[in-house]
Amino acid sequence: MYGGRLRRVCRHRRTPGALPTIPESSLPRIIQAIRTTPSHAGCRRSVRISMATRTACPCETLIRIGDMQEEELMQTVEEEFTAILLRARQMLIRRAKIIHPDLQDPGYRLLAVVIRDEAQQQGSLAEKLRLDKATISRLVQHLESLDLVTRTQDPSDGRAQLVSATDIAKEKWRSSGNTLRQELRRQLKEWEASELKNFGDLLHRLNHSFDEIL
Incomplete structure (x- = not known):
């Protein structure tokens, strides 16, 4: 749901290749951080992410979440x-x-x-x-x-x-x-x-x- 829109905005990919694994327990905090970041401007690094998820760009994490949701919806x-x-x-x-x-x-x-x-x-x-x-x-x-x-x-x-x-x-x-x-x-x-x-x-x-x- 979010993936297409965020891919066009986000240019903050730090390294090519697959994204690092994100603990599911951290996902609610990441989503909340992204939602409260004004305009999602340049993936503002003022967003605070825990050490467990700091290696991943927040919007890319949300893309992964969107992919997970899409798979679950398709399965349903x-x-x-x-x-x-x-x-x-x-x-x-x-x-x-x-x-x-x-x-x-x-x-x-x-x-x-x-x-x-x-x-x-x-x-x-x-x-x-x-x-x-x-x-x-x-x-x-x-x-x-x-x-x-x-x-x-x-x-x-x-x-x-x-x-x-x-x-x-x-x-x-x-x-x-x-x-x-x-x-x-x-x-x-x-x-x-x-x-x-x-x-x-x-x-x-x-x-x-x-x-x-x-």
Whole structure:
């Protein structure tokens, strides 16, 4: 947080190379000294530092503190993001069970595609789900046995079939989605409007960044 600004101001590096180790017990005093030094002018040597930290320029020490804080923040983000992914997977499993007790994750993803994109050839499903055609064929057969999809002749290609969601599947998809949506809104109902907006903006930014690498 402070590192970029202080690097432009500070020209007081005494020796090249790595900074000396700073005892954590001394960090509060260093931060306070830097904050109370007027204008941070030339890393004023009027700042009093204990013998344990005298070899380090105060602003460089703060840069190190900033780097430590950034690493801790990144670690927190990674942990919370992993937790969200795990919870999202649990929610998808719950939704699949609401649709049908025997619906597993691969079949759920195939059903999601045919509901979202409507009737699809099996070759198209294989490309979108990144699965081989034999696996897609087995999934379609399984979903047919659950009365969730049906196959019909493709009018534009007599050699191919179209996989479509049944009316039962569409209705269960809508009802299961409404159930999870209500639960999510119940969890967020205490949030302020500004918090929801910021959360939505950050999620949009995160999703957009993934678009560039996936």
